Amino acid sequence: MSSNQELSMGSYAGIVIGLMIIVGIEVVLTYQHLSVRTLLFALLCLASLEAFVGVMYLMHVKYENRLLFWTIFPATLFVLVLLNYLWPDAYRMARMSLGR
Amino acid sequence: MSQSELTMSTGHEVLMESSPYGMEKKKLGMWIFIVSDACTFATFLFGYGYMRVGSQNWGTPFEFSSILNGIIMTFVLLSSSLSMLAAVRATQAGQKASANKWLGLTMLLGTVFAILHLREWFKMIGEGWRLFYNPLGGAAQFGACFFSVTGLHLTHVISGVIALAFIARGYNQGRYDSSHVETAGLYWHFVDLVWMFVFPLMYLMNAAR
């Protein structure tokens, strides 16, 4: 099943270096005195980009059957989105402890 | 006994529906495992987020030396992904010596990552950090979140190195082929990509600035 020879080792090296550059950007952003909220948003976006590139190229999903893409991403994102239901209670907890 | 093994034992080929995913079953199995493991990591990270949002005076204790250590760890792990890809490529081409070299390098990089990480851990423990204690006086949840999230990841890295060692042995003995190495590679890349979330969320978001 290894018909995924679309990329040369050179391209892989390029992708990994690209990921390292994104990590570098993350570190630079960290020291820009952004607000916590902005920094978190930026870091999550960059990390998601890294994960997407990693899954698509390093893990070959781009070269597999498209059904695989449409299985793993919706299943994982479904759980990730639902876990966001936790936030209202997390923020209430913060407010309650401030009020004490 | 699997369908393919039945083919051998009965001496004729068994016709099957083609897999809609068009990949070997162990690879599909690994993908499904990765989906569930991603959810497990996500739960830990969301728990960390919950604790952080709900706590007052959350500290940002990481000096640049820790961040630098984290950057080195990240680069080590990313490089190991590259060497893993090279190992898969070598096994597919049937180059046993080259495959061994790259697998060895991958395991070495994984071990270096674990050592760097444990060094960081012991440094923090030496400074008084505990699962339940924050020596800087901020929220005690910091230690709990840091050690549990990175501990879960470290467990994955260490089990990955051990798994790669088994796969490499089986490959050299001729029991495993390139598809086994490729499947192990999927796990390895996954652990690498999880770190792409753990590093910014556990380190960069807690950098002193």
Added chain:
Amino acid sequence: MHDMTAHAAAHHAPPQGFIRKYVFSVDHKVIGIQYTALGLVSAFIGMALSWAMRIHLAWPTASIPFLGTLSPNGAPGGVPTPEYYLSLMTMHGTIMAFFLLTAAPMAGFGNFMLPIHVGAADMAFPRLNMASFWVTFVGFVLACATFFIPDGPPLSGWTAYAPLSAVGAVAGPGQGWGQNLWGLSIALFCVASLLGALNFIVTTIDLRTKGMTLSRLPLATWAWFINAWVSLLAFAVLLPTCLLLVLDRLGGTSFFIPGGLVINDKMLPHSGGSPLLFQHLFWFFGHPEVYIIILPAFGIVAHVMPTFTRKPLVGGWKVITYAMAAIGGLSFVVWGHHMFVSGMSPYMAMVFSVPTLIITIPSVIAVLVFAFSLYGANMRFTTPMLFCLGFISLFISGGIGGFFLAQPAVDSYLHATSFVVGHFHFTMGLSAVFAAFAGFYYWFPKMWGRMMNETLGKIHFWLSFVLVYCVFMTLHLMGLTGSVRRYSQFVADFMVPLTPTNRFITIAALLLGATQFIFFYNVIWSRFKGPKAADNPWQATTLEWDTTSPPPFDNFGGRQMTVYHGPMEYDGDAFVMQTSTEKSIAGT
């Protein structure tokens, strides 16, 4: 679809020797039977625990000698203390929900039947399959071991709500090592369920024999497949929840323990955690869990019913399958309805209430498919069919209670009462048990090669059916009067007049338990003395009836199984096997 020929791999002969054949076996049929046996043992233990609870509720001073022997501290002189009552309740829930209801219909029947249904020789990963069972078994042993440690079992319920479950031995007997063992046991159960789910998914996707397209999959297999996905995502969240709970208990962290807690006059050192986080994470798993329990039940009923109504289900394979898939998906977005009175954000209560009412739509569709399929049926009233009818009845009765509980305003009144106890015993407990009985009576001939006794089966059904209603419908009524769940004694003034009702429930529950011995007797007798089963005693169409009873090691004796029809080719006495080349008679 083009054909794919399997790759050649290493050759495995059937195993020789008792241990490889029956204990550490990789054969899916043996593993299925092991899971089923584990389920039966769990059912017996769980049932015995419920008798002890019921006897204590109805006669608070009565001595139960066995309990006194089991735990001299927990039940001095055989009378359980309030704490020990909660221990009994916890273990009843844990053993029943995890080791019977989650394990038996899915891992028990599923392991045995799913590879045969799709025409495969075994599961996709036989060794992983063996590991799943033995990990489950170790989890079961750990759970049962809590009875024999000095403190006894934990008392925090099968939901193990923090902070009670998280603070350790200070919270009461059983909250020390009992709760530790519980956490470990459930963590192991999670791992086993994840591995099992993975195996089910890959087997269904990759090991289908020629012609077994998705539209021709038997409906039980569809249910197991959908359920495997639900398990995969739900147990992936329970596992870290258990790990965090264990960290709180053994590592000193405070994920789930708030600050300033004083328990038994002792100030706890923890601070900053959130019990709500535990409830969220637990119910993130916990609500899909009740559908993990009921989806295989739907599947078994959908599989068994057409055999005895002698006609396809209304809507063919599609309506019921889509309904099950919708239930599986929606089951993840409703967990907050367990938390209406937990102190959760009231806005979230609304967010969870609406999907809870929406999920009734696919549930009602599924049940109506079963009910409408009876219309014009050429019914054969065999024991499995009776249990299918019992399932429909119980699920509808229990489901109606769900409309009340789905609404935060009504639920606030009913939440901690025995209305809820009656509700979930109907919907996820006994519906699933009745479906499992249907499956058991239906597949027994295939699993052991002998028929079960029909007369005893029918007596078993009718007594169980009537007594189940006596117990759990009455519990609904008790709940409406305000009778609180988890209380070991009814001492409040307004509850005293309910004592006769309570005794009625207890007597019915004991009789219900006694009825199950008819079943146990029937199983043992039929296993050894029952008439030999033909290959296809029910005149059914699916692949398991296309091989010997019990099937050979490789399931089909090396035959190439090629499938031409869907699973519901019935028209009265006429039927067409899935592998038959005859013309379709039901148009499915």
